[in-house]
Amino acid sequence: DVKVTQSSRYLVKRTGEKVFLECVQDMDHENMFWYRQDPGLGLRLIYFSYDVKMKEKGDIPEGYSVSREKKERFSLILESASTNQTSMYLCASSSSGGWGNEQFFGPGTRLTVL
Amino acid sequence: TQLLEQSPQFLSIQEGENLTVYCNSSSVFSSLQWYRQEPGEGPVLLVTVVTGGEVKKLKRLTFQFGDARKDSSLHITAAQPGDTGLYLCAGVTSGTYKYIFGTGTRLKVLA
Numbered sequence: 001d002v003k004v005t006q007s008s009r010y011l012v013k014r015t016g017e018k019v020f021l022e023c024v025q026d027m028d029h030e031n032m033f034w035y036r037q038d039p040g041l042g043l044r045l046i047y048f049s050y051d052v053k054m055k056e057k058g059d060i061p062e063g064y065s066v067s068r069e070k071k072e073r074f075s076l077i078l079e080s081a082s083t084n085q086t087s088m089y090l091c092a093s094s095s096s097g098g099w100g101n102e103q104f105f106g107p108g109t110r111l112t113v114l
Numbered sequence: 115t116q117l118l119e120q121s122p123q124f125l126s127i128q129e130g131e132n133l134t135v136y137c138n139s140s141s142v143f144s145s146l147q148w149y150r151q152e153p154g155e156g157p158v159l160l161v162t163v164v165t166g167g168e169v170k171k172l173k174r175l176t177f178q179f180g181d182a183r184k185d186s187s188l189h190i191t192a193a194q195p196g197d198t199g200l201y202l203c204a205g206v207t208s209g210t211y212k213y214i215f216g217t218g219t220r221l222k223v224l225a
Binding site for chain 1: 147
């Protein structure tokens with residue numbers, strides 16, 4: 001059974017803290033993505049990676065960074081958390097070799113920044 | 115910035131009714147996907163359409179890609195409570211890995 005796992009389902013942090021969200025996939029996928037999901041806004045892409053150590057900015061990268069040291073793991077980092085980063089964060093992966101391949105999503109991390 | 119607008123945003127219907135959800139853009143996509151997301155879970159792919167005018171059926175769900183590949187619709191026949199969830203369309207432009215997600219339609223089917 002293919003799987004994308006995220007390190008936490010719920011997380012509460014204080015303003016200014018450094019926050020790490022971890023994502024691991026077991027499908028040997030080349031592409032990995034981080035989205036945030038807010039009501040009425042759908043999913044917005046923060047960063048994606050198409051290979052180890054490769055990354056590209058999505059639509060809303062400000063205040064975030066990412067790390068991909070191993071193919072199966074993609075980390076999202078909030079350098080200094082702010083209240084407007086309170087959201088649901090979703091990680092996804094997909095194989096390469098064609099546009100629009102299926103994305104497999106993790107269950108999400110609901111982050112609250114106080 | 116590419117946008118995908120979905121309508122309606124919310125829909126509450128009785129079991130057995132039919133419904134249609136729309137996904138519209140001014141941009142052309144090489145393919146378009148529909149996902150369903152249930153509470154506490156990530157989205158799960160329902161279908162991918164790649165050819166203008168294409169129609170795909172998945173049991174009681176019918177998906178159509180517009181001729182110009184700018185829009186899509188999802189029609190559910192005889193809705194059931196198990197269809198309840200958030201429906202998301204996502205478009206992909208050739209030459210990019212980026213998926214543009216729609217704003218979502220939250221469907222509730224009452225027994």
